[in-house]
Amino acid sequence: MFYIGSHISASKGYEAMGKQALKLGANTFAFFTRNPRGGKAKEIDPADVEKFLALAKEHEFGKLVAHAPYTMNACAAKEDIRRFAKEILTDDLLRMEFTPGNYYNFHPGSHVGQGVDTGIDLIAGLLNEVLRPEQSTTVLLETMAGKGSEIGRNFEELQAILEKVTLRDKMGVCLDTCHVWDGGYDIVGDLDAVLEEFDRIIGLEHLKAIHMNDSMNPLGSHKDRHEKIGQGQIGLKAMERIINHPKLQGRPVILETPNDDAGWTKEIAMLRNLHS
Ligand code: FE
Ligand code: FE
Ligand code: ZN
Numbered sequence: 001m002f003y004i005g006s007h008i009s010a011s012k013g014y015e016a017m018g019k020q021a022l023k024l025g026a027n028t029f030a031f032f033t034r035n036p037r038g039g040k041a042k043e044i045d046p047a048d049v050e051k052f053l054a055l056a057k058e059h060e061f062g063k064l065v066a067h068a069p070y071t072m073n074a075c076a077a078k079e080d081i082r083r084f085a086k087e088i089l090t091d092d093l094l095r096m097e098f099t100p101g102n103y104y105n106f107h108p109g110s111h112v113g114q115g116v117d118t119g120i121d122l123i124a125g126l127l128n129e130v131l132r133p134e135q136s137t138t139v140l141l142e143t144m145a146g147k148g149s150e151i152g153r154n155f156e157e158l159q160a161i162l163e164k165v166t167l168r169d170k171m172g173v174c175l176d177t178c179h180v181w182d183g184g185y186d187i188v189g190d191l192d193a194v195l196e197e198f199d200r201i202i203g204l205e206h207l208k209a210i211h212m213n214d215s216m217n218p219l220g221s222h223k224d225r226h227e228k229i230g231q232g233q234i235g236l237k238a239m240e241r242i243i244n245h246p247k248l249q250g251r252p253v254i255l256e257t258p259n260d261d262a263g264w265t266k267e268i269a270m271l272r273n274l275h276s
Contacts (some may be wrong), residue, residue, distance in 0.1 A: 001027075001060070001062065001250070002243070002253075002272065002275045003027050003028040003061075003062030003063070003250075003251070003252040003253060004026060004027065004028065004252070004253045004254075004255070004268055004271055004272065004275075005021055005024065005026030005027065005028040005029035005030065005252070005253075005254055005255070005268070006024060006026060006029060006030070006254065006255040006256070006257075006259070006264040006267075006268070007029070007030045007031065007032075007067070007254070007255070007256055008020050008021055008024075008029045008030070008031050009031070010031040010032055010033070010042070011042075013042075013045060013048045013052075014044075014048050014049050014051070014052035014099070015048050015051040015052045015055065017029060017031055017052065018051075018052045018055040018056055018059075018061070019055070021061070022055075022059060023261070023265075024261060024264050024265050024268055025265055025268045025269055025272065026264075026268055027059060027060060027061050027062055028061055028062040028063065028064060028065065028252040028253075028254070029064060029065075029254070030064070030065045030066065030067050030105075030254045030256070031064070031066055031067065032066075032067050032068075032069060033066050033067070033068060033069070033092045033095060033096070033104070034069055034088070034092070035069065036067075036069050036070055036071070037069060037070075037071050038069045038071045038072065038084070038088065039069075041091060041092070041095060044095055044098050046098070049098045049099060052099070053099065062252045063101065063102050063103050063208075063209070063252050064099065064102040064103065064252075065102070065103045065105055065140070065174065065209045065211075065252055065254050066092070066096060066102065066103065066104045066105065067105050067106070068088065068089070068092060068104065068105065068106035068107070069088060070107055072084070072085045072088050072089070072106060072107070072109075073085055073109045073110055073112075074086075074089070074106075074108065074109040074122060074123045074126045074127075075108070075109035075110070075111050075112075075114070075118070075119035075120075075122035075123050075126075075151060076109070076110075076112060076122075077112050077113065077114055082122065082126065085109075085126060086126055086129060086130060089106075089126065089130045090130050092104060093130060093131075093132070093135055093137060093139070096135075096137040097135065097136060097137065100136040100137075101136045101137070102137060102138075103137070103138050103139075103140050103172070103174070103208055103209055103252070104137050104138070104139050104140065105139075105140040105141075105142050105174045105209065106139070106140070106141070106142065107142050107144060107150070107152070108123050108141050108142070108144065108150075108151040108152040108157075108158070108161060109122070109123055109150075109151055110148055110149045110150050110151065111149045111151055112149050113149060116151060116157065119149070119151045120151060120157065120160045120161050120164070121164070123151065123161050124161050124163075124164030124165055125164075127139070127161070127165045127167075127171070128164075128165060128166050128167075131165070131166075131167040131170045131171075132167075133167060135170060137170070138170060138171065138172050138208060139170055139171055139172070140171075140172045140173055140174040140208055140209060141158050141161060141162070141171070141172075141173050141174070142173075142174045142176055142179070142211070143155075143158065143173065143174070143175050143176050143179050143180050143183065144176075144179050144183065144224075145176075145178070145179040145182035145183050145221075145222050145223060145224035146182070146183045146184075146222040147182075147222050147223060147224050153183050153222070154183060154184075155197060155198055155201040155202050156201055158173055158202060159201050159202045162202065162206070171206070172206050172207070172208035172209075173202060173206050173207050173208065174207075174208060174209040174210070174211060175198070175207055175209075175210050175211070176210075176211035176213065176256075177210065177211065177212050177213055177214075177215075177234060177239070177242065178211070178213035178214065178215040178224065178225075178226050178227070178232075178234070178256075179211070179213075179224060180194065181215045181219055181233070181234055182215055182217055182219075182220070182221050182222055182223050182224055183220070183222065184219060184220035184222075185197075186219055187234065187238055187242065188219070188233075188234055188235065188237075188238040191238070191241055191242065191245060195245065195247055195248070199247075204247055207248075207251065208251060209251050209252045209253075209254065210242070210248065210251050210252070210253045210254065211254050211255075211256050212229065212239065212242070212243075212253050212254065212255055212256075212257075212271070213226040213227065213229075213255070213256050213257055214226070214227035214228060214229050214230060214231055214232030214233070214234045214235070214239070214257065215227055215232045215233050215234050216232055216233070217233060218233050219233070226256055226257055226258055227257065227258070228257045228258060228259060228263065228267070229255070229257055229267045229270065229271065230270075236274075239271070239274070240274045243271055243274060243275050244274070244275060244276055253271070255267055255268070
């Protein structure tokens, strides 16, 4: 089964997200658990969730890939910012249990001058405080482009976090094509080598989801500017190889391209066509 979708607005609730996904031709999607800039989350309506779960079952949706607010910084230098990250993570993981068994993706954080090792310790420390053995959600670390002091700029940094997490079976990785490309991994010239490296350092079984974005910038630019599929420096041929790679099958593919509904509908149809 090929699971593909885009980011969808969560403002009208779960059933509305499911219906919107179907309208786009999607069978998975991403959504922000709260305002992407942080802030208070909307109350969850169990009846709305019920309707969504029925719809997702009927249409054989794949796992959802929820996204934490991108302002959240688990390894900030200021304690109150880290405390805020803990509150968000704790609350979001409770909310995720309304739709059991899905993915919750977050940007590991920026060490803001404290150094990579301190950043990694803070991120793993926070995860050890908030993960619970009884949760059904898998928390994903996203591969980052490495702009500024971002942690997760290479596979080694992600693995260094994962190694320090006690409940490791609750953790996985989300590979963002724009970010790894900007981070210097040549998924255009040698996808096999990149996947072998991922497998050697992290293990491909821990790769749970893919963010599929083209990049405005060249390999290794550390910029993180997403482009529409096939219109950037990665190109459509490489995207086709990624979605058809035997080692990447079954993972939800999420578009975070600069688009409107018509644009995502087109990209989803195009990628479905290219998936053999
Ligand atoms: Fe992201
Ligand atoms: Fe992403
Ligand atoms: Zn990005």
